[in-house]
Amino acid sequence: MSNTTTSGSGSRSTMKTFEFGRTHVVRPKGQHQATIVWLHGLGDKGSSWSQLLETLPLPNIKWICPTAPTRPVAIFGGFPCTAWFDVGDISEDGPDDLEGLDASAAHVANLLSTEPADIKLGVGGFSMGAATALYSATCRVIGQYGNGNLYPVNLNAVVGLSGWLPCARTLRSRMEGSHEAARHAASLPVLVCHGLGDDVVAYKHGEKSAQTLNSAGFRNLTFKAYNGLGHYTVPEETDEVCNWLTARLRLEGSYS
Template sequence: MCGNNMSVPLLDEAVTVSGTEKETAAVIFLHGLGDTGHGWADSMTSIRLPYVKYICPHASHIPVTLNMKMMMPAWFDLMGLNPEATEDESGIKKAAEDIKTIIEHEIKNGIPPHRIILGGFSQGGALSLYTALTCQHQLAGVVALSCWLPLHRSFPEVCLGASTGHKNLPILQCHGEADAMIPLEFGGLTAVKLRHIVNPQMITFKTFPKLPHSSSPEEMAAVKEFIEKYLPRI
């Protein structure tokens, strides 16, 4: 995809949905545990804007503790799915740096950070929140679906080394009310935590009745509205 640019392996493998006209903005969207970028590339195609490039990278296969050390696509290891579970701190930080290399690549190619939205579902949404809040650039926004904030105990201190502009980082957080995998309560706790890090007016927390640990057309319509708002046509 990026020719001989070997410094961004995640980009070489990523599924990219190109714009149908001059690309002036980008959405980087991260899949959940055990998934790939293909399904989310299809979802992005269904809500695409003609001037936006959508990048859906694939996570590497690693052994996941939560699933009896089975090898599967994962951005970092998971020990448990509750707020008190032990976290893979080094894995989360390395994954965030990998995503930041994609952001830097897009910036070098002429798309400024304030024209880049980072998003993801489940583990990918968790990583998108952590990456955006620790990035040296202020991004256009974050789409966090059915997820949580990793290493939540280290915030807001960890933001101090990042852009001071994170106070005004727009965040769209969505969660299914019937999510049995990552219960709505965890999404609510995440929203409360985020309001201590980011200006509360910048956070939108939408819940969807009867929605399990997945997405829906209503949720994708909310995502499209958020993207249109924060990545308007130039």
């Protein structure tokens, strides 16, 4: 599946097509009440997360696990691997690959746009997938992608594990003066989790991202820190995700 993005507002001079990999779907075992697109980390693929998500006690959720395009990645010296966008260094000061971010956020929105009208929609991810999920959250509340195109779906929940917030520096200025963006930000539930022992995406980046979102008006944000947790997930964290999603999406069938 490919998405074509236009860089620059209204300019059609530079078109880049990203070829997305295979999408894996985990069907709900119970009544379908919510659909969540879950995004893997750098160099991974959708299938590895679909296997874990299948084991979670969330029978009312349909999980869609796409695979990122394979592209040269600056952090690996230009070596190609699966990546939702290009990244040179993980910090608030690093340049943002807006074109790649927009293409991946649009791919997520496209996957959600065909779901039935009464189904709640969400996006979540791990590491670079979490960064893309949090970027999607900002597109949703502002109502448009970084390139100015309209963001087409309503998100009901966003989860980011071991990630960071791209375009953090420009978020507040993009939201300023828009009452609608402030209203959407205040009501959108966001869960951010990070391990204190993360040696790939430092804990401070997760914490700073949560603070940036909060100060930009994301009032319905939960931040969880895990002692001793590195750049991976543990049952304690997935339990938190299950409880949080069940409560925020008001899923039927108690989580046990």
